[in-house]
Amino acid sequence: MTRFTVTYRLRAATRAEAVARAEGIALEQTVEIPRDVVPPGPVEDEILGRVEEIGALADGVWQAVISYSPDSAGAEFTQFLNVVFGNSSIQTGIRVTGITPGAEMAARMPGPRFGIAGIRALCGRATGGMIAPVLKPMGLTPEDFARLAAGCVRGGADIVKEDHGLAGQPAAPFRARVEAVCRAMEAVRAETGRRALYFPNLSGRPEEIEDNLRFLKEAGADGVLVMPGLFGFGLVHRIAGDAALGLPVMTHPSFLGPYVLAPDNGIDHGVLFGTIQRLAGSDISVFPNVGGRFGFTAADCGQIAAACRAPGGPGKPMLPSPGGGMSVARAAEMQAMYGEDVVYLLGGSLLRDPARIDEAVAAMRAALDRG
Known part of the structure; x- marks a missing residue:
């Protein structure tokens, strides 16, 4: 059975300390008992994590590659993440920088149901960057949001996303x-022939989620926005795997910031907003754009976009969706940075004149088309 591997960046003063830290992770993420009491046989031979590689990256910084048995994760996505970075996430000086699922886990986690090609087919945008205006702010009525959404469709939006x-x-x-x-x-779609997709924000108490999913599907929604930092990546995996539901998933980064913001701890930007999202089955990964109010760098955003679209997997390539600081004035800059396979989120810049939101969306479409 093909093992999956996780790459960690470690803080350690010496190679001996780095080896000890890596061996500690291998224990912590699987058996969680001292090495001298690990039972011989299948537990020691298969379940126990294996340190496959240790190498120096810089003074006091090391890279460790550890492999794990698929049997340690089973068929649950949440348990897979628990093995990747459960208790070790509570320790300092450990950061996940890569995940390679291997053949067995890739089969259990096939990734996005739709991916880039599927989303393009649904919204009818064969080429070019896609536009996703955001319905906001809270406090408006359903009729207010309906008028905004109708204007977005008239203006040429590809996706209408709720805040x-x-x-x-x-x-x-x-x-x-x-x-x-x-x-x-x-x-408006019947009137104009446009095929803009609607992604409402999934909400409700835990016992209401399944009914709300069925409701939004029956009401005519085209996809669903999920916050895995609050609802869990397991829910994303459940929705993506439901052929009867058949809804593309857009994931939002709310509550995920602490995972990436500390350089010596947490998870690399591309791993969290790219690799893990793809493994869970998201089709579109939203993340803070460079130049906005959240402080992600161009390198961070580039890493995320590359991980979302890497042709080698896991699963189908997915769409990166930068948000924050987007405007007509930045369209050419953003297109040069991200290329064509991207969903641009447009929020506050569209809402200065809600009655003319169609014109604002059309202006962004024209700016992207000009390149």
């Missing part, structure tokens, strides 16, 4: 909002 802050607030409860937006978008 991650829209949940079950009294002003626009989840179901009333979804129904209103679906009706408005369907009417």
Whole structure:
């Protein structure tokens, strides 16, 4: 059975300390007992993590590659992540910089159901960057959001995405909002022939999630926005794997910031917003854009985009979706940075004149088309 590997960057003063830290991770992520009490046989031979490689990266910085048995993860995506970086995530000076699932885990986690090609086919945008205006702010009524969505479709949006802050607030409860937006978008699509997709933000108490998923599908939504930092990557995996539901998934980075922001701890940007998202089955990964208000660098964003679209997997290539600081003025700069296979999120810059949001979306489309 092909083992999967995880690459870690470690802080250690000496090679001996780095080896000891790597061996400690191998124990911590699997058997979680002292090495001298690991049972001989299958537990020691297969389940126990194996340190495959140790190498120096810089003074006091080391790279360790550790392999794990697929049997340590089983068929649960959450347990797979638990093996990748469970207890070790609580320790200092350890950062996940790579995950290679191997043939067995790749078969258990086939990745995005739609991917880049599937999303393009659904929205009818064969080439070029895609535009995803964001419905916001909270406090508006369902009718307000419906008017904004209709304007976005008229302007040439490819995806109409709800803001991650829209949940079950009294002003626009989840179901009333979804129904209103679906009706408005369907009417404008029939009128214009456009095929813009609607991704409502999945919300509700835990016991309501399955019913809300079925509801948004039956109401006419074309996809779903999920916050794995709050709902869990296991939910993304469950939605992506449901052929009967058949909904593409867009994932939002809310609550995930602490995983990437400390340079010596957590998870590399490309691994969290690219590799793990693909393994979970997301089709579109939203992340903070360079030049916005969140502090991601051009290198961070480039790493994410590369991991989302790497042709070697895992699973189908997915769409990176930078958000924050997007505008017509930056269209050429962003297109040069990200290329064509990208979904640009447009938020506050479109909402200065909500009644003319169609013109703002059309201006962005024209700017992207000009290159």
